Amino acid sequence: MTDTPKTPLLDLVHRPADMKGLSDRQLVQLADELRRETVSAVSVTGGHLGAGLGVVELTVALHAVFDTPRDKIIWDVGHQCYPHKILTGRRDRIRTLRMKGGLSGFTKRSESPYDPFGAAHSSTSISAALGFAVARDLGGVVPEGLGDAIAVIGDGSMSAGMAYEAMNNAGHLKKRMIVILNDNEMSIAPPTGAMSSYLSRLYSGEPFQDFKAAAKGAVSLLPEPFREGAKRAKDMLKGMAVGGTLFEELGFSYIGPIDGHDLDQLLPLLRTVKARATGPIMIHALTKKGKGYAPAETARDKGHATAKFDVLTGQQTKAPSNAPSYTKVFAQSLLEEAMKDDKICAVTAAMPDGTGLNLFAERYPSRCFDVGIAEQHGVTFSAALAAGGMKPFCAMYSTFLQRGYDQVVHDVAIQRLPVRFAIDRAGLVGADGATHAGSFDIAYLANLPGFVVMAAADEAELKHMVATAVAHDDGPIAFRFPRGEGNGVDMPEVGEVLEIGKGRIITEGARVAILSFGTRLAEVQKAGEALAARGITPTIADARFAKPLDRDMILDLAVNHEALITVEEGAIGGFGSHVAQLLSDEGVFDTGFKFRSMVLPDIFIDQSSPADMYAVAGMNAADIETKVLSVLGIAQIGEARA
Ligand SMILES: Cc1ncc(C[n+]2csc(CCOP(=O)(O)OP(=O)(O)O)c2C)c(N)n1
Ligand SMILES: CC(=O)[C@@H](O)[C@H](O)COP(=O)(O)O
Numbered sequence: 001m002t003d004t005p006k007t008p009l010l011d012l013v014h015r016p017a018d019m020k021g022l023s024d025r026q027l028v029q030l031a032d033e034l035r036r037e038t039v040s041a042v043s044v045t046g047g048h049l050g051a052g053l054g055v056v057e058l059t060v061a062l063h064a065v066f067d068t069p070r071d072k073i074i075w076d077v078g079h080q081c082y083p084h085k086i087l088t089g090r091r092d093r094i095r096t097l098r099m100k101g102g103l104s105g106f107t108k109r110s111e112s113p114y115d116p117f118g119a120a121h122s123s124t125s126i127s128a129a130l131g132f133a134v135a136r137d138l139g140g141v142v143p144e145g146l147g148d149a150i151a152v153i154g155d156g157s158m159s160a161g162m163a164y165e166a167m168n169n170a171g172h173l174k175k176r177m178i179v180i181l182n183d184n185e186m187s188i189a190p191p192t193g194a195m196s197s198y199l200s201r202l203y204s205g206e207p208f209q210d211f212k213a214a215a216k217g218a219v220s221l222l223p224e225p226f227r228e229g230a231k232r233a234k235d236m237l238k239g240m241a242v243g244g245t246l247f248e249e250l251g252f253s254y255i256g257p258i259d260g261h262d263l264d265q266l267l268p269l270l271r272t273v274k275a276r277a278t279g280p281i282m283i284h285a286l287t288k289k290g291k292g293y294a295p296a297e298t299a300r301d302k303g304h305a306t307a308k309f310d311v312l313t314g315q316q317t318k319a320p321s322n323a324p325s326y327t328k329v330f331a332q333s334l335l336e337e338a339m340k341d342d343k344i345c346a347v348t349a350a351m352p353d354g355t356g357l358n359l360f361a362e363r364y365p366s367r368c369f370d371v372g373i374a375e376q377h378g379v380t381f382s383a384a385l386a387a388g389g390m391k392p393f394c395a396m397y398s399t400f401l402q403r404g405y406d407q408v409v410h411d412v413a414i415q416r417l418p419v420r421f422a423i424d425r426a427g428l429v430g431a432d433g434a435t436h437a438g439s440f441d442i443a444y445l446a447n448l449p450g451f452v453v454m455a456a457a458d459e460a461e462l463k464h465m466v467a468t469a470v471a472h473d474d475g476p477i478a479f480r481f482p483r484g485e486g487n488g489v490d491m492p493e494v495g496e497v498l499e500i501g502k503g504r505i506i507t508e509g510a511r512v513a514i515l516s517f518g519t520r521l522a523e524v525q526k527a528g529e530a531l532a533a534r535g536i537t538p539t540i541a542d543a544r545f546a547k548p549l550d551r552d553m554i555l556d557l558a559v560n561h562e563a564l565i566t567v568e569e570g571a572i573g574g575f576g577s578h579v580a581q582l583l584s585d586e587g588v589f590d591t592g593f594k595f596r597s598m599v600l601p602d603i604f605i606d607q608s609s610p611a612d613m614y615a616v617a618g619m620n621a622a623d624i625e626t627k628v629l630s631v632l633g634i635a636q637i638g639e640a641r642a
C-alpha cells in the first residue's frame with residue numbers, strides 16, 4: 001500500500017455514480033484507500049479478508065466503467081464482496097459485517113439493489129449472469145433496469161461442474177455477457193486438479209497479454225482520455241493472443257491473461273468490452289489473494305478467513321479453548337482407524353482444513369482425495385470407491401453436501417453402497433449465516449431407505465460414531481457434528497462400535513421424557529437441572545440414531561411418561577418427524593399421549609453467534625424448560641410442586 005493521500009477520495013464515494021467523474025489516476029488512489037478500509041473493517045469484524053483484497057482493483061474498475069445497479073455484477077461465492085459493499089452505500093455499516101443485525105458476509109438481494117444475486121455457495125455466478133442476460137433480451141422488467149451481466153468467478157470455483165454447465169449454455173445462446181475469471185491460484189487451500197493446471201498453462205511463459213499496436217474502430221467511440229488505453233484493449237479483443245482455449249471452444253471470446261491489479265489495463269479493457277462486446281466474453285485476470293496486506297499475502301491460506309486482528313501486526317485475537325474442536329476429534333479418530341485399516345480413504349471437496357482431512361492427507365496422501373469444489377463428483381466418486389471395496393469417508397459440510405443430493409440418492413442410497421458421510425458444520429454455524437447453516441441433512445438423509453443417520457451428542461460420541469461407521473458395511477451411514485469446540489468430556493482410548501439403531505438413557509425421571517438427537521443434549525441437561533429445582537425430574541435420553549430409530553426405547557418412553565419431547569438441531573421433517581410417524585403408526589396418539597418436537601423454525605435465520613441463533617430458534621435450555629412446563633400444563637413457577 002502507498003501512503004494515504006491528503007484528500008481522501010473514499011469519503012466522497014457514497015455510491016458508484018460518485019466515481020464517474022474521477023480520473024484514472026484518482027481511481028488508483030481510490031483503490032488504495034478501499035484496500036485500507038477493507039483491512040481496517042475486517043480487523044474489527046473478522047471474516048473473509050484475502051479474497052476481497054485480491055479484487056480491490058477489479059471492484060473499482062467494474063464500478064467505474066459499468067452502471068450498477070442497472071448492470072449486474074455477480075460475485076461468485078460472494079466472500080470477496082466487502083470492497084463492493086463499501087463502494088455501494090454500505091460503508092457506514094461495514095464494521096457490522098457478519099454480526100447480528102449487521103451486514104451479511106456475502107452478497108444478499110435483500111440487503112442492496114447493488115447485490116442483484118445472492119450467493120455464498122460457489123460456482124453459481126455464470127448461470128446467474130446468463131439468466132440476467134436472457135431476461136434483459138426477453139424484455140424482463142426490474143426496478144433498476146437490466147443492463148450488462150458480469151460474473152466474477154475465482155479459479156477455485158471454476159472446478160465445479162455448474163460453471164461448465166453454464167458456459168456450455170452461454171456459448172450456445174451467444175448472449176452478450178461477461179465473465180471475469182479471477183485467477184489467484186488459490187481456493188481456500190491451494191487448488192487441485194487438471195483444470196487448475198490448465199489455467200496455469202494459459203499464462204505460463206508469457207505472464208500477461210501483450211498490448212500491441214492500436215486498432216481503429218472501437219477507439220473512436222470512446223472519449224478522451226480513454227482512447228490510448230482503449231486502442232490497446234481493442235487490440236486484445238481482436239488479437240486474442242492465446243488462441244484455441246477451452247473457453248473459446250465453448251463459444252466465449254477469451255481475453256487474457258491480464259494483470260488484475262493494474263488499473264491501466266483493467267479500465268481500458270472494460271471500457272472497450274462495454275462498448276464493443278456482442279456475445280459471451282471471458283476475461284482472464286491474474287490476481288493475488290491477500291494483495292497489499294503482508295500478513296494476508298504471507299499466510300498459508302492467504303488470509304482467506306480470519307478472526308479479528310491487530311492491523312499493524314496481523315496478530316489474530318482468538319479465545320483459547322480447553323476442549324478440542326469436533327472437526328479435530330473426527331480427523332484424529334479417522335486417522336487412528338486408518339492406521340488399522342488400509343481400506344479407509346477420505347474425500348473432501350476443497351475443504352481439507354475445514355474438515356480436518358489435511359491431517360489425513362499428510363499421513364496417507366494416496367488415500368486422501370481433494371476433488372475440488374465438486375461435491376456432486378465427490379459423492380459419486382465415493383460411491384464407486386465403496387463399490388470397489390474401499391471404505392470411503394466423504395467428509396463434507398452439511399450445507400455443501402446439499403449440492404450432491406441426487407448423487408447421495410441415486411449413486412449411494414439406491415445402490416446401498418457403504419459410503420461413510422462425515423457431516424461437519426451440522427446445525428447453526430454463526431457468522432456465515434443462513435447460507436451455511438447445516439439445517440437440512442437429517443431430513444434429507446433420514447428419508448432415504450437403508451441410510452443410517454447418527455448425530456454425536458459430544459466429542460466422545462463422535463469418536464464412537466467414527467468407529468461405528470468404519471464397521472458398517474451394509475449400506476450408507478452418516479454422522480453429523482457441529483462447528484466449534486466440544487464439551488470437554490473425557491475421551492475414550494478407542495472408539496466403540498455402537499449397536500445400530502440403539503439410543504441410550506442419560507437420566508431416569510418421571511412424567512416427561514426428553515429425547516435429544518445431537519449436541520443439544522447439553523442444553524437438555526441444563527434444562528433438566530432447572531426443572532429439578534422446580535420438582536420435575538425429566539427422563540433424558542440420547543437417541544444417537546435418527547435412522548433406524550430405537551423403536552423399543554421410544555415406545556418405552558411413551559408408555560412410561562405423560563409426554564415426550566424430541567430436540568434436534570435440524571429443520572422440520574427430520575428426527576422428530578420420524579418419531580411422530582412411529583408413535584402414530586403404533587397408535588400411541590390414540591391414547592391422548594402428548595408429543596412435542598423441537599426443531600429449527602421454518603425461517604432462514606440470519607447470522608449471529610450460534611448461541612444467539614439457537615435463542616432465535618427457541619432451542620436453548622430455557623426454551624426446553626418452558627416446553628416441558630407447557631406440555632405438562634404448568635404455567636406458573638410453583639405449580640409444579642402443587
Ligand atoms: C459449493 C461450495 N463448496 C465449498 C465452498 C467453500 N468455499 C468458499 S470459498 C472457496 C474457495 C473459492 O476459491 P476461488 O473461487 O478461487 O476464490 P478465492 O477465494 O481464491 O478468491 C471454497 C472452497 C462453497 N462456498 N461452496
Ligand atoms: C466462504 C466459505 O464458504 C467458507 O470460507 C466458509 O466460510 C468456511 O466456513 P468455516 O469457517 O466454518 O470453515
Ligand SMILES: [Mg+2]
Pocket residue numbers: 154155156157182183184185186187
Ligand atoms: Mg482463487
